[in-house]
Amino acid sequence: MRTMLRAVLTVGVPVSGMLFLLCAAVYTWTDLPLLLLRAAAVLPVLCGAYFAAYTAGRRLRVHAMRRGAETALLLTALWYLAAVLRAGTLLLPYPLLLTLPCGAVGGVLGAEKEHPLPRRRLHRHIPAKTRLQMLPLLLHTPKKPPETPHTET
Numbered sequence: 529m530r531t532m533l534r535a536v537l538t539v540g541v542p543v544s545g546m547l548f549l550l551c552a553a554v555y556t557w558t559d560l561p562l563l564l565l566r567a568a569a570v571l572p573v574l575c576g577a578y579f580a581a582y583t584a585g586r587r588l589r590v591h592a593m594r595r596g597a598e599t600a601l602l603l604t605a606l607w608y609l610a611a612v613l614r615a616g617t618l619l620l621p622y623p624l625l626l627t628l629p630c631g632a633v634g635g636v637l638g639a640e641k642e643h644p645l646p647r648r649r650l651h652r653h654i655p656a657k658t659r660l661q662m663l664p665l666l667l668h669t670p671k672k673p674p675e676t677p678h679t680e681t
Contacts, residue, residue, distance in 0.1 A: 532599045535584040540603040544576025570623045574630050577603050581631035585638025596635015600627040 551568040554560070580603050581596035588595050604627045611619055 531587050532580075532584045532595060532602060535580045535587070535599055536603045536606065539583045540576040540580030540599070541606065543579045544572040544603070544607065547572030547575055566622075570626060573604060573607055573623045573627055576607075577627040577631045578634040581634030582638035585635035586641050589639050592635040592639030593632045594635075596631040596633070596638070597628045598631075599635065600631020603627070603631075 551572060555565070555568065577600035581599040584599045585592040585596050601624070604621065604624050608619070608621050608624075
């Protein structure tokens, strides 16, 4: 769950946020029909869900389809909560049906990538005895060799 939340907050929200800003700029500069407003609201959530699920799939590597869909659900719930707080009323979560398959595909494609992203916190699994043995090596500073006096010629 922690990896999925981290993928949502570090990848999904920035990607979808930047795409929301881009769609807002396009709507500001051009006069597009109101029908495209729903597409402009769903497209950033779909892209953010895909990239968040892709990152989670690369990190987790197991149950990629389920974890990708859960990551997409988490991102959709986050944006849905923001929309409800902004509107003040409950809205119909229409992007939910589109983001779940998009997240599942992103999770599977991320897990199928050959080189996974490095897992963090691997150093915590080193036993304490080994860490104590490594401590003098980390604290050791080499001594400078004695300087030889320079003679002028």
